[in-house]
Amino acid sequence: MLYRKVFAFTGFLGLASATPFIYDGRAPFNYTSEDLNNSLDPYLAVKGSNNASFYTQFLGYSNAPTPLWMPEIQEQAMTISIDNSSVFVPGGTPPQPQYGFRRTELIAQRNSNHTALNAIADVGTTVFHVSIQEDPAKPLNLSHEYQVVWIEPNDGSHIFEIQLGSPFTIPTSTAPVPDARSLKVRNHALTLLFETPFTANNWHNFAVQVDWTNRTLGVFYSTNATPLAAVTGLEDNSSAPSGVAAQGDYHFGVLKLPLANPNETAAQQSDVVHFGIQEGDAEALTYSGAFIESITGGVSAACGRTIAPIS
Numbered sequence: 001m002l003y004r005k006v007f008a009f010t011g012f013l014g015l016a017s018a019t020p021f022i023y024d025g026r027a028p029f030n031y032t033s034e035d036l037n038n039s040l041d042p043y044l045a046v047k048g049s050n051n052a053s054f055y056t057q058f059l060g061y062s063n064a065p066t067p068l069w070m071p072e073i074q075e076q077a078m079t080i081s082i083d084n085s086s087v088f089v090p091g092g093t094p095p096q097p098q099y100g101f102r103r104t105e106l107i108a109q110r111n112s113n114h115t116a117l118n119a120i121a122d123v124g125t126t127v128f129h130v131s132i133q134e135d136p137a138k139p140l141n142l143s144h145e146y147q148v149v150w151i152e153p154n155d156g157s158h159i160f161e162i163q164l165g166s167p168f169t170i171p172t173s174t175a176p177v178p179d180a181r182s183l184k185v186r187n188h189a190l191t192l193l194f195e196t197p198f199t200a201n202n203w204h205n206f207a208v209q210v211d212w213t214n215r216t217l218g219v220f221y222s223t224n225a226t227p228l229a230a231v232t233g234l235e236d237n238s239s240a241p242s243g244v245a246a247q248g249d250y251h252f253g254v255l256k257l258p259l260a261n262p263n264e265t266a267a268q269q270s271d272v273v274h275f276g277i278q279e280g281d282a283e284a285l286t287y288s289g290a291f292i293e294s295i296t297g298g299v300s301a302a303c304g305r306t307i308a309p310i311s
Helices: 033-037 266-270
Strands: 023-024 041-044 055-058 078-082 103-106 125-134 145-154 160-166 183-188 191-197 202-211 214-222 248-254 283-294 299-302 305-307
Touching: 033 055, 041 266, 078 103, 078 248, 103 283, 125 145, 125 160, 160 202, 183 202, 202 299, 214 299, 248 283, 248 305
Parallel strands: none
Antiparallel strands: 023 283, 041 103, 055 078, 078 283, 103 248, 125 202, 125 283, 145 160, 145 248, 160 183, 183 191, 202 214, 299 305
8 A cells, every 4th residue: 555645416415514515426315227317417427328227226225335424424326337338439520439448437417517517626625535346246357457536627638537457558568467456546647646455345435635726636545434534645736737627527437448459550559549459348346425525614534524634
């Protein structure tokens, strides 16, 4: 585990905390698969050719979410999966299917608009929360790189990201790499800020503090019901764009990068979005505890408990 510096659906806004909530993606028990298929708040799905509910299953009472926010928050966990049909086709003429990726993500949205949060979530200093658990029935192929949480502005970069697996390389290096089974938090320049083993049967709780003005990051982490604690100091993020150019969507899900195909041209190998090797297996991760908050009243660390922002 790497420690660089250690310092000390809007209906959920009743959490016992002094901090203002900007977005709540903790799925209530009355949120249904049909709601997801219809892109009802708080999610917009990035997916393949099937309905959104084919790739994202709400687990009801069958799999408990992170206990970090109980008992005030009653949410259902969700499994987000990919398979060989998970080829996203973005808008555009002509269509350009992303054959290099296999991806399913949920994007935070408000009022049926995924950009509506930008002006309030991507200014000042805000904190992006999420909890991740392994799905043993659909394990990841850790010879690949997976991006599992990130903020993506219009230039396609990531303000920060959480990764699993082995980094994409040309040619493909010996994989999986030794820390493939570690969750890694990286900044915009892909500098490693924090990593921790992705242990089975545990909820891995993250909160990433983003200072949009000074372009710094800070990371909080815990497992299961243990309150979040800072695991970095303020870390440089000055390679990120600034102002409106930095604002983008908050994604959580499974984006699987390909392996470089030695039979493709150098240009094709570098185009990871459209080329490369994918096995097409069914793979998944389980999520809960996704929300965004301001730091005005501190950082939410556990049910009814706040801590100081990283400074």
